[in-house]
Amino acid sequence: xxxxxxxxxxxxxxxxxxxxxxxxxxxxxxxxxxxxxxxxxxxxxxxxxxxxxxxxxxxxxxxxxxxxxxxxxxxxxxxxxxxxxxxxxxxxxxxxxxxxxxxxxxxxxxxxxxxxxxxxxxxxxxxxxxxxxxxxxxxxxxxxxxxxxxxxxxxxxxxxxxxxxxxxxxxxxxxxxxxxxxxxxxxxxxxxxxxxxxxxxxxxxxxxxxxxxxxxxxxxxxxxxxxxxxxxxxxxxxxxxxxxxxxxxxxxxx
Numbered sequence: 001x002x003x004x005x006x007x008x009x010x011x012x013x014x015x016x017x018x019x020x021x022x023x024x025x026x027x028x029x030x031x032x033x034x035x036x037x038x039x040x041x042x043x044x045x046x047x048x049x050x051x052x053x054x055x056x057x058x059x060x061x062x063x064x065x066x067x068x069x070x071x072x073x074x075x076x077x078x079x080x081x082x083x084x085x086x087x088x089x090x091x092x093x094x095x096x097x098x099x100x101x102x103x104x105x106x107x108x109x110x111x112x113x114x115x116x117x118x119x120x121x122x123x124x125x126x127x128x129x130x131x132x133x134x135x136x137x138x139x140x141x142x143x144x145x146x147x148x149x150x151x152x153x154x155x156x157x158x159x160x161x162x163x164x165x166x167x168x169x170x171x172x173x174x175x176x177x178x179x180x181x182x183x184x185x186x187x188x189x190x191x192x193x194x195x196x197x198x199x200x201x202x203x204x205x206x207x208x209x210x211x212x213x214x215x216x217x218x219x220x221x222x223x224x225x226x227x228x229x230x231x232x233x234x235x236x237x238x239x240x241x242x243x244x245x246x247x248x249x250x251x252x253x254x
Contacts, residue, residue, distance in 0.1 A: 015212035022144075022205035029143050029198055030124050040196035044129045047191050057191070064188040068181065070114055070150030077110035077154075080161070098220075102164050105220035109157055110150075113210050117149040120206065129193055138194040145195045148203025149210075151185040156211035164221050 028036050084103035088096035126143040140146075155178040162170045186200040215221070 011212050012216045015209050015216060018205045018209035018212070022202055022209060025198060025202050025205065026120070026124055026143065029126060029202070036198055040198050043190065043197045044193060047193065061188040061191045064184055065147060065192065068147065068151050068185045070146050073110055073150050073154040074114060077106050077157070081107035084161075098164070101218055102161060102220040105214060105218045106157055106161060108218070109211055109214040110153060113149065113153045113207070114146070116210060117144060117146050117203070117206065120144055121146070126199070129196055142195055143199045144202035144206050145186070145189050145199040146203065147189050148186045148195075148200045149207040151182050152204050152207030153211045155179075155182050156208065156215070160215055160220055
């Protein structure tokens with residue numbers, strides 16, 4: 001998963017590029033372009049054949065799908081947005097607007113994003129894979145993968161939120177952890193035979209486009225300096241003078 005670009009024009013460019021690639025993929029899937037269909041069939045068949053003898057593997061992938069289900073992210077988003085909003089109301093914050101904007105970004109991006117993914121599924125109306133030896137079942141249409149979309153949105157939102165709250169760009173551990181969760185979730189949907197490879201890729205692309213597009217619109221990183229240095233905003237302490245006030249009171253030249 002590529003590193004989140006700095007706030008500004010680059011975010012809009014990445015979001016637009018992901019959206020364009022997703023639209024192209026959606027069109028070729030809807031039209032049944034044979035190279036995509038053949039590749040999807042081969043990957044799905046190979047993974048299911050590999051997992052059929054392994055009950056432990058199926059159980060592990062099923063648990064991954066449950067833990068990283070889109071509904072879980074929606075619940076976490078509501079709790080996280082509530083915490084951010086409450087944080088913005090505490091004393092000592094010079095400007096609560098950026099924190100409230102971040103709370104709005106978290107809530108809207110995750111919650112409304114689910115409706116977007118569902119609408120795309122209905123529009124493309126692609127049936128799910130039907131393997132010879134099914135190891136799992138799922139309802140609804142197949143493209144794009146709701147799990148892949150949800151986990152990508154959650155990963156981008158998390159990284160943006162961490163950077164905004166801490167005042168530092170997320171480090172390697174944050175990026176690595178997000179990338180592993182995104183990859184494992186997509187693999188779980190493939191391994192269980194409930195999605196094609198292009199479904200998962202489509203979910204990733206749509207999730208990236210949506211999360212970055214909303215970030216470009218709402219600017220939730222306003223508290224994050226563009227140079228990557230920590231944002232230090234300290235509220236004045238009653239009865240305590242800062243350096244400039246002391247200079248003014250003493251009448252000394254700076």
